[in-house]
Amino acid sequence: MEQVYHIPVLLNESIEGLNIRKDGDYVDVTFGGGGHSRVILSKLDQGRLFGFDQDEDAAENAFDDPRFIFIRHNFKYMRNFLRFKEVGEVDGILADLGVSSHDFDVAERGFSFRFEGDLDMRMNRNATKTAADLVNDLDEESLVRIFRDFGEVENARRLVRQIISVRQGSPIKTIDQFKAAIAPCVPKKIETKYLAKVFQALRIETNGELDVLKDFLEQSVALLKPGGRLVVITYHSLEDRLVKNFIKAGNFEGKQEKDFYGNVSSSLEAINRKVIIPSDEEIERNPRARSAKLRIAEKL
Template sequence: MANEEMTYHVPVMLKESVDGMDIQPDGIYVDVTFGGGGHSREILSRLGKKGALLSFDQDEDAERNIVNDKRFTFVRSNFRYLTNFLRYHNIEEVDAILADLGVSSHHFDDSERGFSFRFDGALDMRMNKRAGITAADVVNTYEEERLADIFYLYGELKNSRKLASVIVRERAKTKIRTIEEFLSIIKPLFGREREKKELAKVFQALRIEVNQEMEALKEMLISATEALKPGGRLVVITYHSLEDRMVKNLMKTGNVEGKQIQDFFGNLQTPFRLINNKVITPSEEEIERNPRSRSAKLRIAEKKKPIS
């Protein structure tokens, strides 16, 4: 099982993130991104007999990594439903919540999932294979303007309008079903020197749209704010600017938009206190071991305790 977990996903900033949760032996904790179970196993190793851990993942493949431990509960669901499942399990408040927002290397390496442009296969990209639209549905049915917006907002692609125009023109001739068919259409739009980076942005944009990642993240962060005990920790690892901005805004201002709300005296009203004012990044040694960690940023905040 250990080898299977490591090939599924190498946990990023494992020690730094779990240290940031400030684990207490009898506490109640949530890992909203179970994946290969690396972070969850580390949390369990620090819990006592009365401690508890709930771990979320909507991907059926993650169930292969479930931990056989009475203190552990696996929730097969999107983390946007955090509040619902805490209520279902009669949990009012938790001591810390961890979210590693990176896509598992397992997904990139599975040609059938359609997350990577390195393999041919169905243009899918769904984290939850049981429901929702696929990437093929997006590129074949979305209006040109909506496609352009997705590539610009979620992929930060400067040629988003040209990209959308070409896709719409080509899909009128024949439906785009596979990664190879899609690549044959969009590759000519990118120069060879930046081709891989630009293709990665295209695939990121589609993945975010297919899985409604920004909407789900917003709902989870708001739910996490409500679910944490006073003094509880929110620990989040981000990988691209869109999600990092949302997390940073929530931790600094209490809302994902970054709107600063002040009291009568001009003091910023926020439910959180930042634990690390400066973002934590992986060490050079970790980046060398796991290149996927290069873009990772770790942010930690503590829910403020009432002033007595």
């Protein structure tokens, strides 16, 4: 089922980056179809693997294996749930960020502008706010901030004024209604790229993705044993910048603070000085891998 659900990106590179010990404890915070987890588990003997995913569809992919513990919650609660399982430290943590292929291809989830469906975009379907709620309820400045900061949409203000103009007539509830509402603002030559940016911005805000990522990175440092590995795959520059800065400087601005002896205060050391990207062969096999970037760090 995993091949249908989601093709794991940078699989060999990320597993190698974890530097797996047979008796170690590992965490896959984005379990999804279990592609990365399956390989991690195959390399464990007495070790354990904890898989996090808030998506009810992902829960159906959980393994029946005594070494595997599935936790159906957002990974921002990683530390709390591991503490509940009496796990204080782990040997490696993997995060494959973004939306699974499965969720992009299910029309009613509302992640893709290729389908008709509700303008939803919730990764956790028990969450109260949908993308449609944001589009219909937020004021002009809030919406401009979302499209400008999270989608880097150049004509963000014009886009928002167009949305507000349309929603005053009737609420925008579906993907088709949303696309029709913003059509006058979409540059025809780069329509697909533009819509991708707009949908990305809404998805990030709907799910609080960047705040969750920051929480996750801070928790990872606290959870990793010295010598433990953090492996993160990102899909857009906003995520990658946060991960890069945090590894380099121990903060999200990337400002390196040094002690009296000139040592940088970050608790992590980058294993790959240059970001790892998919090969041409992998992109040909799986076009959704084309924007992926992999960073690996070790706890000092």
